[in-house]
Amino acid sequence: MIAGLTGLWTTLRWLFKRPVTAHYPEQHLPVQERYMGFPALLWDETADEPFCTGCMVCVRECPTQCMSAQMHDNPRFTDGASHRRKIIETFEINLNRCILCGICVDVCAFDAIEMSHEHELASYGRAGARADLDLLLAGGRHYQEETSWVPLNAEKNVAGVALAKKAAAAAAKSAAGPPASPAPEGSDGAEVDA
Amino acid sequence: MQRPGTTEQQHDTVDMMLNMGPQHPATHGVFRMVLTLDGERVVEVVPHIGYLHRGSEKLCETESYAQVVTLFDRLDYVANLNNELAFCRAAERLMDVDVPERAQYIRVALCELNRLASHLLFLGTYAIDLGAMTPIMYGFRERERIQNLFESVTGARMMHNFIRIGGVKEDVPADFVPRTRAVLEDVRKGVDEIDRLLTFNEVFLARTKGVGVIDAATAISCGLTGPSLRGSGVAYDVRKDDPYEIYRYLGFEVPVGAAGDCWDRYYVRLLECYQSIDLVVQCLDQMEPGPTMTQRRRIARPPKGEVYVHCENPRGDMGVFLVSDGTDKPYRVKVRPPSFCNLVALRPMMRGEYIADAVAILGSIDIVLGEVDR
Numbered sequence: 098m099i100a101g102l103t104g105l106w107t108t109l110r111w112l113f114k115r116p117v118t119a120h121y122p123e124q125h126l127p128v129q130e131r132y133m134g135f136p137a138l139l140w141d142e143t144a145d146e147p148f149c150t151g152c153m154v155c156v157r158e159c160p161t162q163c164m165s166a167q168m169h170d171n172p173r174f175t176d177g178a179s180h181r182r183k184i185i186e187t188f189e190i191n192l193n194r195c196i197l198c199g200i201c202v203d204v205c206a207f208d209a210i211e212m213s214h215e216h217e218l219a220s221y222g223r224a225g226a227r228a229d230l231d232l233l234l235a236g237g238r239h240y241q242e243e244t245s246w247v248p249l250n251a252e253k254n255v256a257g258v259a260l261a262k263k264a265a266a267a268a269a270k271s272a273a274g275p276p277a278s279p280a281p282e283g284s285d286g287a288e289v290d291a
Numbered sequence: 292m293q294r295p296g297t298t299e300q301q302h303d304t305v306d307m308m309l310n311m312g313p314q315h316p317a318t319h320g321v322f323r324m325v326l327t328l329d330g331e332r333v334v335e336v337v338p339h340i341g342y343l344h345r346g347s348e349k350l351c352e353t354e355s356y357a358q359v360v361t362l363f364d365r366l367d368y369v370a371n372l373n374n375e376l377a378f379c380r381a382a383e384r385l386m387d388v389d390v391p392e393r394a395q396y397i398r399v400a401l402c403e404l405n406r407l408a409s410h411l412l413f414l415g416t417y418a419i420d421l422g423a424m425t426p427i428m429y430g431f432r433e434r435e436r437i438q439n440l441f442e443s444v445t446g447a448r449m450m451h452n453f454i455r456i457g458g459v460k461e462d463v464p465a466d467f468v469p470r471t472r473a474v475l476e477d478v479r480k481g482v483d484e485i486d487r488l489l490t491f492n493e494v495f496l497a498r499t500k501g502v503g504v505i506d507a508a509t510a511i512s513c514g515l516t517g518p519s520l521r522g523s524g525v526a527y528d529v530r531k532d533d534p535y536e537i538y539r540y541l542g543f544e545v546p547v548g549a550a551g552d553c554w555d556r557y558y559v560r561l562l563e564c565y566q567s568i569d570l571v572v573q574c575l576d577q578m579e580p581g582p583t584m585t586q587r588r589r590i591a592r593p594p595k596g597e598v599y600v601h602c603e604n605p606r607g608d609m610g611v612f613l614v615s616d617g618t619d620k621p622y623r624v625k626v627r628p629p630s631f632c633n634l635v636a637l638r639p640m641m642r643g644e645y646i647a648d649a650v651a652i653l654g655s656i657d658i659v660l661g662e663v664d665r
Contacts, residue, residue, distance in 0.1 A: 117432050129439070131464065133446035160358035198361045198452040203460075212446065 130244070133197050133212035135228070136190060137236030139246070143257030144178055146171070147234060148209035148248070149185040155201035155210055163194035164201070180259040185209075188233055192218060192226040208248035213240040306334055309646070313342050317420050317650040320660030324637075324653070328646055336641045336649075338634055343664040351624035356382055356456055356591035359621060364450040366628060367662040369412055372398075372405040372441075373604045375454040378624075380535065381600040381613040382456045385593035393581035394458035395536045400471070400574040401444065401453070407478065407567040408437040409605035410560045413657045414485050417557060420654040421498045426485050433481035436474045443470070456591050458584035468575050475568050482564045490558065499554035503640040503652035506551055513636040517607025517629050518559045519656045523551030529603035541573045553648075553655040560657070592619050606630050606657055628662040 119126050128134070139148050151168025171184035201210050213236045220226060228236070240246060248254050252262060312323035321342035327335035347366060351359045363374040376398055383390060390398075415430025438448045444463050445453035453460045489495050505515070510523040520527055528545045530538045546562035548555025593615040601610040607629025614623040633656045640652050 117435070129443040129446070131444070131446040132442055158355075158358070160354055160361050196361060196450060197447060198450065199446065199460075200357060200361070200452070 128214050128216070132214050132216075133199050134214045134216040135192055135195060135197070135212070135218060135236065136201055136210055136233070137213035137215065137240050138185070138188060138230070138233040139209055139211055139237040139241060139248075140234060141254075141256050143255055144173060144181070146173060146179060146181070146256070147185055147230075147237075148207050148254060149188065150181050150183045150207055150209070151185040151188070152183075152207065154204050154206070158200050158204045160198060160200060161194045161196055163191045165189050177260075179256045180263065181256065185230065188230045190228045190233065192228055193223070206250075208250060208254045211237065211240060211246065213237065214243070215239070304329070311649065313339075318653065319416065319658055322653075322658065322660055322663070324649075326646065326649065331645050331647070333641050333644050333646055333649060336638055338637055340631075340634070340660075340663050343660045345665065347665045348624050348626060351621055353620065355619045356593070356621065359624065360455065361450065361452050364452060365661060366626065366665060367604060367606065367609075367630070367659045368449065369659055370405045370409040370605045371449060371451055372401045372454060373602060373609065375451065376402055376536075377600060377602040377604070377609045377611045378613075379454050379456050380602065381598055381611040382591060382593060384598045384600055385596055385613060385615055386456070386591065388457050388585055390458055390536075390585060391582045392537065393462075393579060394583045396574050396578045397459050397463055397583060398454055399536050399538065399541075400571050400578075401441070403567040403570045403574070404437050404440065404471075406605045407564055407571075408434045410564050410567070411437075411478075411482070413560055413605075414482075414489070414557075414564075417654045417657075418485075418489055418495075420650050421495065423489065423492075423495065426489055429481055429485050429488070433478045436477055440471060440474050443467075455584070457586075458582075462583045468578070471571065471575060475571060479565070479568055482561070482568075486561060490561065496554065498648070498651055499557060499655070500552060501550070502553045502648045503644060503655060504550060504552045505636055505640050509639050510551065510636060513639065514632045515607070515636045515656075516632065517604065518563060519556050519607065519633055519636070521545065522548035522556035522559045522655075524549050527608075529601055529608055533601070535600075535602060537574075537577075540577060541570055543570055553651050556655040590619050592617070601627070604629055606659065606662070607633055626662075626665060628665065630656075630658040630660075630662045631665075634658060634663065 141148050149166075151166050153166055156164045156166050165188075166185060167187045168183045169186040171179055171181050173179040173184075174182045197212065199212050202212055215236050218226065251258050253259060307328045309326045309328055310323065311326060312318040313321040318324070323339040323342070325337045325339065326333055347362050351362055354362065360375050360378060363378045364371045366374050411430045411434045415427035418426035441451065442448050444467060445451035445460070505513075505523055507523045507525050510520050511525060515523070516527065524547050526545045526547045529535070531545055543566055546559050546566065548559050595615060595617045597612070597614040599610060599612045601608050603609070608627070609629055610627030612623075612625040612627070613621055616622040636656065637653065640656075641649060644652060
């Protein structure tokens with residue numbers, strides 16, 4: 098008798114508490130700040146181009162080989178608008194294969210790839226899970242807008258900072274003495290010591 | 292058939308073969324056992340495994356050391372961080388790397404949290420195996436808090452890839468310590484609730500007391516480890532007997548059972564939940580700021596050699612045998628998964644028991660098929 102009443106009391110108590118479940122399609126729980134969703138490519142505002150140079154290190158280090166990338170010469174490098182000699186041309190991630198391990202983010206030396214908060218990419222066909230460069234960059238821009246993402250190594254990787262540093266170094270050099278010769282063409286921003 | 296000199300009908304009885312699984316809801320995955328029954332009694336049980344075989348050990352040979360960690364996540368998919376720790380410790384032993392103390396505290400705290408999450412899943416699923424619906428709701432509710440905590444630390448809810456060779460991926464977030472304390476408070480209440488509801492429940496006692504008894508000597512000869520062995524009264528725990536990481540700085544008692552029946556195995560796990568909570572609290576108290584990674588090496592390339600390392604996983608003694616030929620990929624990775632070895636004890640436990648208790652006995656050794664089949 099008493100046991101039965103105790104049981105009913107427990108049931109009654111829970112009846113008036115807030116449910117712990119969330120009804121998913123109507124109600125979205127926020128993800129945590131470090132949440133690792135699908136990878137996305139980030140956008141360098143200072144040069145108006147992606148951070149990614151297409152160095153392929155993430156393609157090689159991916160445990161599931163879900164990526165492919167191609168680079169080409171960066172036309173903006175010759176204009177002096179960017180310090181990146183090479184820039185990404187095509188990039189494709191097969192999100193069906195991606196296991197969201199974050200190894201690509203760890204190995205990237207250019208702060209170009211990041212695990213976004215995006216985790217809802219249902220599509221009607223198998224090809225829908227193939228993220229191309231435009232989709233990856235859109236995801237990256239969305240990620241940069243909604244979080245306070247800062248590049249790990251801004252001095253080396255953000256075009257505006259790297260170019261300013263290079264210009265300052267050149268100015269200091271010319272002020273110190275007559276320039277023997279202009280800086281050799283081989284030293285681009287990627288070699289600036291961090 | 293009529294025997295000469297009698298009028299009664301005499302029947303020759305034959306044993307019945309009964310197939311259970313692989314799609315049976317109570318086999319915790321794709322596990323199949325072929326039972327031989329004499330009436331309601333189990334005469335013989337033959338486990339059939341391999342339905343979830345993915346060739347993980349062979350795959351490890353084609354991946355670099357950093358990538359292998361992602362494969363270890365997928366062995367025991369209820370206690371991912373414990374698996375990662377086992378492999379990373381093996382690789383670190385080969386490379387002779389010292390892990391910074393803060394990284395070790397983070398590792399142990401997360402592994403104990405993962406043990407807690409795993410045991411909560413066991414408490415829930417074991418109750419539902421025996422027909423009690425409520426504890427699984429409680430268990431999952433509490434587990435969810437821990438999963439959220441993991442998400443805020445590692446970025447993932449299950450496949451973390453957080454413990455790396457030489458440390459951990461990154462430091463815990465600034466609010467980790469207060470947040471974990473709050474989560475543990477809630478979880479302790481939740482475990483209390485399951486305890487009150489289940490442990491001395493009359494129906495639960497009737498289903499588990501004296502069922503699936505295995506004595507200490509048989510358990511040891513079967514290679515049983517973990518809570519299932521401790522339920523038989525053997526106080527073997529790798530954390531105590533072969534301390535790794537910073538377990539030597541932590542004070543804890545190993546709970547042991549007495550009878551070696553299903554109830555003891557259940558109760559040892561319940562007590563381990565409280566023990567894990569205490570261990571995490573001790574880690575949080577002792578943790579000091581510092582680096583969380585030895586000097587970062589892009590490519591791990593251990594010297595030629597071989598090493599065997601074992602850890603206490605929620606299910607038992609997890610061993611990793613690692614052979615390196617000096618390249619950036621392991622030459623051979625052999626895993627000693629506790630669930631697989633514990634399955635050996637299924638036959639001595641189940642022989643002579645009722646068919647209705649088969650589910651209770653299988654549930655009490657808490658197998659995870661991802662680990663059994665690899």
